[in-house]
Amino acid sequence: MTLNFLTSLSVPTQGFLLSKTGNITVWVIAILLQPNQSKKLKKSLKEWALDPNGWKKPNSKQEYNLNKLDLDNDDSIYYKMRPINEDKNLFVTFSPKYLRYQRQIRENQINRAIKQANSKQKGRKNNPNDPARFITEKHFTENGEKADKVQYVINKDQIKKEEMFDGFYGICTDLEASPLELIKINKSRWEIERCFREMKTEFQARPVYLRREERIKSHFLVCFLALLVFRLFKQKVPGYSSYELVKTLRKFALTEISPGDYIPIFQRTDLTDKIHESFGFRLDRELITQKYLKKF
Numbered sequence: 638m639t640l641n642f643l644t645s646l647s648v649p650t651q652g653f654l655l656s657k658t659g660n661i662t663v664w665v666i667a668i669l670l671q672p673n674q675s676k677k678l679k680k681s682l683k684e685w686a687l688d689p690n691g692w693k694k695p696n697s698k699q700e701y702n703l704n705k706l707d708l709d710n711d712d713s714i715y716y717k718m719r720p721i722n723e724d725k726n727l728f729v730t731f732s733p734k735y736l737r738y739q740r741q742i743r744e745n746q747i748n749r750a751i752k753q754a755n756s757k758q759k760g761r762k763n764n765p766n767d768p769a770r771f772i773t774e775k776h777f778t779e780n781g782e783k784a785d786k787v788q789y790v791i792n793k794d795q796i797k798k799e800e801m802f803d804g805f806y807g808i809c810t811d812l813e814a815s816p817l818e819l820i821k822i823n824k825s826r827w828e829i830e831r832c833f834r835e836m837k838t839e840f841q842a843r844p845v846y847l848r849r850e851e852r853i854k855s856h857f858l859v860c861f862l863a864l865l866v867f868r869l870f871k872q873k874v875p876g877y878s879s880y881e882l883v884k885t886l887r888k889f890a891l892t893e894i895s896p897g898d899y900i901p902i903f904q905r906t907d908l909t910d911k912i913h914e915s916f917g918f919r920l921d922r923e924l925i926t927q928k929y930l931k932k933f
Contacts, residue, residue, distance in 0.1 A: 695817040729807040736804030754789040839883040873915045897927035
């Protein structure tokens with residue numbers, strides 16, 4: 638018998654591009670984050686939003702140039718604001734932490750796209766975040782002749798195009814609020830986005846086969862309880878991505894060698910040591926008895 642300390646959950650997905658809260662219209666800058674929708678923002682506004690000059694921190698008058706930031710270690714949030722008409726302002730933030738998060742997500746998607754391309758499959762582009770968007774079909778050889786077989790290659794131009802918008806996020810609002818208050822609203826939406834992405838990717842959301850109302854409600858309850866537990870777990874083990882944590886937890890397994898006696902069958906790493914230290918127990922002992930397991 639094998640004991641696994643994390644099971645794969647089936648979790649629903651949610652998403653939104655536009656929403657309203659009170660008298661604030663929150664405009665997720667798909668125009669900044671998704672190049673295929675950039676036409677929704679006027680060229681002059683997009684150039685202003687992406688200009689590395691003129692950024693500020695809350696409660697500070699100093700201006701910053703984004704090109705001079707330490708993107709690998711800076712966790713600050715910078716902002717710009719300008720009117721777009723008589724009663725609305727465009728408020729844009731830039732977060733190096735959000736940039737790192739987006740690039741980590743894209744790196745995983747690119748790796749999946751490379752696997753698809755190597756297997757000579759483009760796949761179906763089911764949504765704007767599908768890895769298939771990085772794959773292009775090549776019908777001609779380098780000499781311009783028609784190829785005998787279609788080649789699937791990674792579209793590097795598409796990757797560069799998307800990277801231009803990493804770290805930027807914005808809202809269009811008529812709310813009279815301080816930059817700090819608007820940043821808090823922005824940050825809340827980012828956290829919501831991260832939560833749903835974790836449920837969709839790390840917990841392998843699809844497919845979900847439910848029709849009866851009480852079962853759907855129960856399913857959502859289990860999903861959000863699982864997310865709550867996982868987020869609390871991440872607070873105890875900071876510095877690691879959701880992917881790294883879930884991958885390690887799924888390998889946390891023991892095998893029974895005699896009634897009530899177990900031995901570990903996972904590889905010890907710096908992350909497993911960190912988890913053991915954070916929670917005050919060890920599963921990498923030579924022998925783990927039932928008595929020891931009952932202690933936690």
